Amino acid sequence: MNFASLFELKRMAFRSLARHKAKTILTCAAIMVSVAVYIFMDSWIAGMERESRRNIINYELGAAKLQTKMYFAKKDEMPAYETFQDWETYRDILDESGYHAAPRYVFSGTLYSATGSAPILFNAVDPTAEKRMMAYTGYVELGRFIREGEFAVALGAMTAEKLKAGIPTRPAAPELEEILASELLSAADGDFIRSCYEASETKAAGENLAEGGELRFILKRNLPTGDFDRLWGLMDAIGRNDVRISTVIDLKALPDSIRWDKWVGELWPELTGWEQALLGKLYELDEEEQLYFFTGGGEDEKAAALEAMIRAGFSGAIRHTNQVIDVKVVGMVNSPDPANNFNVGYLPLDILQDEAGMMLEGQVTELLIRDKKMGAADMTSPLENPKTIRAALERGLARRSQTLPSELDVFFWMDYMEDYLGYEAMESGSSRIFSYLLFFLAFFGISNTMLLAILERTKEIGMMRALGMTTGQLYFTFMIEAGLLGILGAALGVLLGCLINIPMVKYGIDFSGMLEELGGNIGYRVAGNFRGAWKLSTIIGSIPVAAVISSLMAFFPIRGAAKKEITSSLRFE
Amino acid sequence: MTVVKAKDLIKDYGLNGSTVHALRGITLEFQSGEFAAIAGPSGSGKSTFLHLAGCLDTLTGGTLSVGGQDVANLSKKQLALLRRNSLGFIFQAYNLIPVLTVMENIAFPLTLLGVGKTEIRDRVLQALQEVGLEGMEKRRPKEMSGGQQQRVAIARALVKRPALILADEPTANLDSKIGREILEIMVKLNKNAGTTFLFSTHDPLVMDYARRIVYIRDGQIEKDQVK
Ligand SMILES: Nc1ncnc2c1ncn2[C@@H]1O[C@H](COP(=O)(O)OP(=O)(O)O)[C@@H](O)[C@H]1O
């Protein structure tokens, strides 16, 4: 088969498409719609993913963390006892090397307000460092961010709302009445508070009555800043912002004694040979008491023994102390990353150092790291490769004649987000199923169109084969025809998909309402308004892919025609 | 030269479990330059013989060589190439490709042969002249009468100068005046260019023109008459 004959056959394919206009248009339309929907969905998903990842980096984790390897290994349990010291040195070195670094002590606890309680993930942070590199600090929409030295917490806005702390943004009528009923407020204060709200009927229809028929009020968002401050002050005055953290201080400590059954059942089997030897040396069994007693040992031995117990997951090596800390809510965080807005609180790190706090004495669980050149709109830079960061740290320490302790390492943000990334993969897969289904239908349409076209031209095909057209040329002609259908449909689909995408990418979609309905957790780290993203590979790729799939769809109908006896094709009416 | 050589040719069709014996041992030869017709009543096996001679179907028994090649030994693709290179067909129903112009229809066999563009053009115009359709190369089949379409089909069959043109009842759809015109064209081609024609027909007109008539009945030769 030479080129000239291929060219001629292609012309025949073109003409056939033109002849069967209605069918061509219908099939093209089906492909067009499916391609357009695919492009739209893909843009949506790409937008979600990009936004989510960017938010995780800029609002939650930074690009990388310095942390103990043990913490990293047990990160799902958030082992608050896995701390390290001397973070100031590391911070300074990172600063010299072009990185922002922010220390954090992360622990979990329960927050009690006057009306309720909620489990909270507390981040004890250095407010100044945090403001330099974490974007959520700019989203304290009511109140303000925490300051050093104060017993204060900035709470995720949704949680604050739920606990009835801070300024209520959408109070039901009784809640507002309760606030106004406080004896601590003057009549003028009451009028002022009332003036800050409007009944929600004036907002949007359908929102005017909450479930149960309650009237809701909505905080006016265009008040002067001074009014917000005054409002916050009044909420403070009536005690709405006084909350209590109840938590447990977990400290690693070598136990003085270990019950015999725990020793045999939980500890011993998890230890390696040399660890068993070490503990056998440090502890002695008292047969009568059924207890192993610590008999003394060197500092290094004690540290190694403790490390071995922790590694073995032995709970006896963690000492728990209940702790209660009273703090004031000073701000409500409402960032584009919903993870910050629900069940999260930020405290100053410095107030937790002694017995009044978490007995940290300079310890932190992590140091968040970010390239100084990267902003809230950026993903990671090459400089933020954990190996690069680690190298910079080691160089700086060497200059100070120090080394990085072996238990510490730098971990990339992605290493913490396996759950999220898994969710992302699953979610994008299931979202795409819909468009795959459309594709399937569209290409089934092509197959059907080709089947009919081939059936209709049975006699013609018989004649062409009689004149010496080979089976290969037969396949070529009709696959080209189907491929052209695919290209035409996909090209139109790309056009349509891009047209739909322009507003998606430019203005985005606001689904903050939906997010609230779902309790803020939709897996993706996007809140409120979010935009689609252009994905060039999909846009360009869909045309050849459609061409190839369409051609393949013509395969079976052609095979049917090729198998038919020429004489019976010729007789076909 | 012998163009078609059949010996004890048998063709059976399986039809709903029973067997139709369409050809029951045909021994026949056609030489190049012949202008011959296979005649016989409907269902006698004329088309079946033509299809076998045209390598469109496989035989059940006997031997058959076309253009000097034993067809039993040829693959599907080789048969396609044999048809492409050496055979021309004219069908009762013309069988033109409706989406293509007259020019392109006639060019089709040459396209399959890979002939160059300008040569195709020259040869198509020549063929059009031979069938008396000068100036009609841009028309579509549906814009032409039955006689004209059959002339296009003749042009398509002869344009590659095949060793043999097989014509299955070429005049059956035409009235006798047009049928005569068509036959005149074919006689002229046979005389001037030496093109070999083999018809199947039960049209007395065709038998009039044929120089040799092979009568068959129930798949067997009844009479082989050379005028
Ligand atoms: N594809 C087929 N399947 C079954 N029987 C067939 C087929 N083609 C032809 N026949 C039978 O073979 C016999 C000869 O047919 P054919 O060659 O078409 O006759 P003619 O062309 O002389 O009218 C007839 O009985 C016909 O019914």
Ligand SMILES: [Mg+2]
């Ligand atoms: Mg017949």
